[in-house]
Amino acid sequence: MPFDAQTTAAAARRTSPDPRPVGLWLLGVAGMVWIMVALGGATRLTGSGLSIMEWAPLSGALPPLSEAEWNRLYALYQTIPQYALVNQGFGLAGFKGIFWLEWTHRLWGRLIGLAFALPLAWFWLRGQIPAGTKGRLLLLLLLGGLQGAVGWFMVASGFEADRTAVSPYRLVVHLGLALGLYAALLWTGLSLLRPPAAPHPAFASLRRQVKAAAWLVAAAMLAGGFVAGIKAGLDYNTFPLMDGRLVPEGYWRLEPAWRNLTANIPAVQFNHRLLATLAALAALGAALAAWRRLPPGAARRACLGLGAAVCLQYGLGIATLLLVVPAWLGTLHQACAVLVLTAALVALHALRAPRRPT
Template structure:
């Protein structure tokens, strides 16, 4: 039977009950697996491996090909899609194996995340260890995880269409966005189970609006980055800070209607990502300075400084990725550290949560 996770926390000094802690640790572990999954996804895309498996076989596809005949069958399937004709024509079975393994590992890791999550959920549920009020959210996460597998296939399938050598940028952004949302929900839930009491210092109130705005900017920067990756806008304008000698590149907004530029025009897509990243970076620096000046030493101040440091690291990685014309390892690192930026933003927002007046009143009784 679910127990009441709130009860032990009515005192601000209370530590999470053992069972809440165990659930939190499980959720942290699954969030870490999602993080690795995003990095693997980046490596898969950047090595041109993502379209190598033309089937969606959730159970049968768990094992890699075990015979030469099975390798040849999958290779023959791959040879029917435009990417083979236009990019990899004649690269042979060995070449095919070279792009097969990353896509297979990405899918296998997805299955392992599903197992770790569904298995953990069943285990805690059967033992009555799911904290009260969390059952619905944990089931929703299970459904969204399953949906992410289907969205992944929906994305990959767009790459098989006539004349296409890559997947639809929209579908790539939806797949990336859902991965980030899953990561965020897992992390936030785990943090709340681990630190249920809201103990931000009173001065945190003045930082909260800027922290929310900066987190919003970071999320927009990430989605804009998804479009940079989706239309390979990082292969052009490989200078920083200028783009072809100008701050705002020629050709910005050249398509009509304007909305098309936001997802199709290389100059616009890349400039927007730079602009949003710069605003997010400046905002994170102001936040860190305010935290140093106004917050006492403690979790909230540490979180603000940590967040600013990770944003700066990500900014530098973005510039390095761009000026080196997107080498796979740097692009993968930039994609992986984006998840750390989101994670540190959530840790910061969590540490700044406003105390709930009614709960504070209950605590006084």
């Protein structure tokens, strides 16, 4: 009977589809989402996100093809507060400068949709979807479509009276959904490509450390969304103190108290600094523990990579603050945040417990 069971398992492996092509495809789409997050940061930092005032999922894939169309879109832009209060009189040439970045951002989102939907249909029709992943892939497709709708929901908030930027709350929802989609793509792809490693006595405690670091990284990134949303990085451009104080004056000045967490510049920036510092300490602690307790291998390298990534990101964050958020450095800081999240997920994946046999 044991021989029959082994034979059956071997036959199942031979007849089941190879998961590697699907895993590589998912990692490729995750890479495109990473680029999308960086493009979103550049769009926000340059004030380009409100330059396209129409939601046209199909026809919007084409840029303006005539001078009349350029003038029509520019006239639409002139009706919103951002033009009147920030960019008044910068002319059609100035409008084109911000338009192209937002158009590229939206085009890249459409390309991500195609890069996911078309191969999904191809793998599905050919019977190459690994067992147990069809539901997850359909959910990822749904989340991708939802992200486009949430993006427009965010942009539309910037057209309201007296606004020159989008709602920070909607910005954080948009960012959070993008990060969740990226994490799901990365984790699913890794799971199809990398079987669980042989268990090690130190895995369980290290997994707890890395999990804590991963949650702190995610919290710091969402807190960074509020920093971006209310432009809190343009104030308190010193480090490590804020206006000579560890905790800035006026931390609790807004009522009700919860608004300080999302709308009060000193509190929002302090919270981002605090969460980033805690995430860095947790990641470095996990890297040190892995260095001392794990043998050479993928799990050890992943934990050390997490420590290196968090050091790079922390340095970029300080530089971005001290230089008063230049667009190129702010974009790099946002892109590197995804690198830290990637390193945390790769380390957590390498330390995961093997599945119990059923």
